[in-house]
Structures are given as structure tokens and as C-alpha cells.
Amino acid sequence: MRNKIFKSIWIAAISVFFASLLFILGISYSYFTSIQKLQLKNQTELAAKGVSISGSVYLEELNPEGYRITWISQDGTVLYDNQANSEIMENHLERKEVMEALENGSGSSERYSNTLTEKQFYCARRLPDGSVIRLSIVQAAVWTLLLGFAQPICIVIIIAFLLSFFIASRLARKIVEPLNNIDIKNPEMYYGKETYREVEPLLRHISEQNIQLKKDKDLIEKNALIRQEFTANVSHELKTPLHVISGYAELIENGMVRDEDIKPFVRIIREESIRITKLVEDIIDLTKLDSGVVDLSWENCNLYSIAENVIESLYSEYTEKGISVTLRGSSSPLKSIPQLLYSITYNICDNAIKYNRPGGYVEVNVYKNDGYTILSVKDSGIGIEEQYQDRIFERFYRVDKSHSKEVGGTGLGLSIVKHALLILNGSVKVESSPETGTTFTVSIPS
Numbered sequence: 001m002r003n004k005i006f007k008s009i010w011i012a013a014i015s016v017f018f019a020s021l022l023f024i025l026g027i028s029y030s031y032f033t034s035i036q037k038l039q040l041k042n043q044t045e046l047a048a049k050g051v052s053i054s055g056s057v058y059l060e061e062l063n064p065e066g067y068r069i070t071w072i073s074q075d076g077t078v079l080y081d082n083q084a085n086s087e088i089m090e091n092h093l094e095r096k097e098v099m100e101a102l103e104n105g106s107g108s109s110e111r112y113s114n115t116l117t118e119k120q121f122y123c124a125r126r127l128p129d130g131s132v133i134r135l136s137i138v139q140a141a142v143w144t145l146l147l148g149f150a151q152p153i154c155i156v157i158i159i160a161f162l163l164s165f166f167i168a169s170r171l172a173r174k175i176v177e178p179l180n181n182i183d184i185k186n187p188e189m190y191y192g193k194e195t196y197r198e199v200e201p202l203l204r205h206i207s208e209q210n211i212q213l214k215k216d217k218d219l220i221e222k223n224a225l226i227r228q229e230f231t232a233n234v235s236h237e238l239k240t241p242l243h244v245i246s247g248y249a250e251l252i253e254n255g256m257v258r259d260e261d262i263k264p265f266v267r268i269i270r271e272e273s274i275r276i277t278k279l280v281e282d283i284i285d286l287t288k289l290d291s292g293v294v295d296l297s298w299e300n301c302n303l304y305s306i307a308e309n310v311i312e313s314l315y316s317e318y319t320e321k322g323i324s325v326t327l328r329g330s331s332s333p334l335k336s337i338p339q340l341l342y343s344i345t346y347n348i349c350d351n352a353i354k355y356n357r358p359g360g361y362v363e364v365n366v367y368k369n370d371g372y373t374i375l376s377v378k379d380s381g382i383g384i385e386e387q388y389q390d391r392i393f394e395r396f397y398r399v400d401k402s403h404s405k406e407v408g409g410t411g412l413g414l415s416i417v418k419h420a421l422l423i424l425n426g427s428v429k430v431e432s433s434p435e436t437g438t439t440f441t442v443s444i445p446s
């Protein structure tokens with residue numbers, strides 16, 4: 001960045017210098033041209049007086065350096081020319097400066113001379129006898145002026161280059177130094193300071209990025225810890241039923257089980273297999289939801305109808321425990337993902353049944369409220385202490401681990417609910433207290 005700033009300043013300084021030099025040369029050239037014309041006019045006046053007094057003798061004795069003198073008769077015939085043969089020269093009556101001199105007493109012009117092949121200034125003066133004396137001088141070219149100033153111009157250019165280099169270097173260092181000294185980790189300390197006023201928006205953006213990076217780092221660390229805990233929990237949850245299945249199967253294989261005990265052993269093996277299958281299914285569902293890879297489409301559906309299907313699928317579970325389940329509300333159509341709505345409703349209702357008391361109740365209510373579709377599930381179960389209510393959506397978290405194993409929960413149901421609601425832009429609220437039951441209220445944008 002410093003090199004780029006230095007180069008920009010240096011190029012700008014040199015460009016300004018050369019532009020100024022060209023401007024000065026242009027002004028100087030115009031000034032010297034006007035001086036040259038004035039001198040030509042004065043010399044013409046002097047020559048006219050000399051010829052008027054002494055005639056051709058004056059011209060023959062005169063040796064004006066750099067000037068061309070031409071004496072022209074009243075009819076345009078060239079009588080004398082100090083730089084060309086007057087006998088072969090064409091008639092000059094039609095020359096502009098000669099015509100003006102014959103008519104007004106004096107005349108001037110500038111043009112390219114065919115005789116001398118140079119651009120010249122002409123000044124003519126009419127003499128008392130009617131003839132015209134004319135002086136001309138070659139117009140000084142720009143290169144002539146440059147050659148005359150060659151030495152001082154070269155010195156000025158060298159000084160300008162060195163000075164521009166020095167100033168550009170100092171300015172670049174002065175501009176970049178405060179930026180190099182910025183503490184990127186604490187950009188807030190430079191807010192409001194005059195030196196950093198122009199870059200304050202950048203500093204604020206860096207501060208916001210630092211905050212976001214810190215959040216991302218914390219989130220990554222948290223997710224890494226969650227995955228680590230998840231792996232450990234999965235291993236633990238699978239180990240127990242696998243040990244049970246392996247142990248009972250080994251007993252049966254070695255003939256160490258009486259015939260009347262085989263059937264109960266097979267039932268235990270089947271139940272543990274079902275538990276493993278349910279756990280694996282929940283893990284797969286949760287992994288898909290967690291990664292955002294959910295190949296499901298949004299479509300028009302009805303949450304009330306979904307709740308009816310869920311209650312019907314759980315019929316054997318709640319009737320076996322003597323729990324009454326009621327559904328209230330009305331038709332609640334919305335555009336959503338029906339598979340996720342079913343999973344949310346199923347897991348909440350399943351928990352309400354599993355962690356309920358024998359002979360208890362579950363009330364399911366579906367309705368619309370202020371642009372949201374609401375699912376409310378209230379039970380008469382064991383309840384949840386307030387200190388645990390924020391953690392129940394964590395994977396494998398159980399308030400009462402022994403009771404959870406007894407009822408066959410995997411500890412992933414509410415975590416699936418949480419991730420499904422993130423996809424649906426929904427939310428869930430928990431109201432509970434020990435021994436009085438729990439109410440889950442789910443809100444989903446209609």
C-alpha cells in the first residue's frame with residue numbers, strides 16, 4: 001500500500017511539474033515573440049530613416065545581424081535585398097505588409113517565406129519617395145527557446161525529480177504509518193481521533209468483524225464440544241442395549257436358558273433392538289436437521305389434521321398407561337413442511353405420554369393467533385424444574401435419567417423439535433413445575 005501511495009504522489013507531482021513547465025514555456029514563447037516583433041518594428045523605423053537620408057549607400061554599409069532588409073519600389077520591384085538576389089526576385093506589390101505600407105504608411109505580417117523557406121515576421125515602412133523599406137526576422141522556434149534554456153531546465157528537472165521523490169516518500173510514510181500502527185484487535189480505541197477520521201468506517205467494520213469472528217469461534221468451539229458429547233452419548237446409549245442383546249443371545253446360544261425362559265429373553269432382545277432402531281432413526285433425523293440437508297418441500301398442509309394422525313399413531317402407548325388424550329381447536333391450514341410438523345407434534349406428544357402418570361391426561365390444542373399457527377400440548381406428568389428447562393432441548397439430556405430408561409426415551413426427541421423449528425422459523429415455549437405437569441407451546445408462522 002505504501003509503494004502504491006508513494007507512486008501515486010510521485011507521479012502526480014511530476015505531472016504537475018511538467019504541466020507547469022509547458023505552461024511557462026508557452027507563456028515565455030509568447031512573450032519572446034512579442035519582444036521580437038517590437039524589436040523588428042523599431043529596427044524598421046531606424047532603417048527607414050537611414051535610407052531616407054542616405055539612400056542605398058546606407059543599406060550597403062549596414063550589416064544587421066539576423067535581419068533581412070528589402071527595399072521595394074512603388075511599383076513592387078525589389079531594388080535591394082541583403083539575403084537574396086534582387087534581380088531575380090518576384091514583384092512584391094501584392095505582399096500584405098507592402099500593400100499596408102503603401103496605403104497606411106506602415107504594415108506588418110507573418111508568413112512562410114518561399115525564398116528563404118522559413119517562417120518570418122515582416123514589418124514595412126513607406127519612405128517619402130513612395131518606396132518601401134521592409135525588414136523581416138525569422139520567428140524563433142520553441143526548440144530554439146528550449147535550447148537556450150537547456151541548462152537551467154535540466155537543473156530544474158533534476159531538482160524537481162529529487163524533491164518530488166523526497167516529498168512523496170515522506171507523505172506515503174506519514175499516511176501509512178498510522179494505519180500500520182492500528183491495533184486490529186482493538187479498533188474501538190481509535191474512534192473519534194482526528195488522524196483516523198477518514199478510516200473510522202473501516203475501523204467500525206473491523207470491530208464488527210471481530211465481534212462476529214469471536215461469535216463464530218465460540219460457536220465452532222461449542223459445536224465441537226456438542227459433537228464430542230454427542231459421540232460419547234451415542235456410544236453410551238448404544239452400548240447398553242447391545243450388551244443386553246449380546247448377553248441374552250449368548251445365554252440362549254450356549255443352552256444356559258430353560259425353555260420357559262427363552263420367550264422372555266427373546267422379548268427383551270426384541271425390545272432392545274427396537275430401542276436401538278429408534279435411537280439410530282432419531283440420530284439420522286437429527287443429523288439431517290443439524291446439517292440443513294432436508295430434502296423436503298414446502299406445501300399447503302393442516303396442523304390440526306397432522307395432530308389427529310399423531311394421536312392416532314400413539315393410541316397403544318397412551319391407552320396402555322390409562323392416559324386420556326384429547327384434541328381441541330379447529331382446522332389450521334398453513335404452508336409448511338408436513339414431515340417436520342409431524343415430527344414436532346409426535347415428539348412432544350410422545351414425551352407427554354412417556355413422562356406422565358398412570359391415569360393422567362394430555363390436552364392437545366391447535367389454533368390460529370395473530371398470524372401464527374399454535375400447537376399447545378399440556379400434560380399432567382412429573383413436570384420439569386425451572387433450572388432444567390433451558391437444557392431439555394440438548395441432545396441426550398434427561399432430567400430423570402433412570403425414569404427415562406424405564407420409559408424407553410432416546411433423549412433426542414426435543415432436540416429434533418428444536419432443529420425442526422429452526423428450519424420452519426418457529427419457536428417453542430415451556431411452562432412447567434414439578435408434580436404439576438408441563439405445557440409446550442409451539443408457534444409457527446402461517
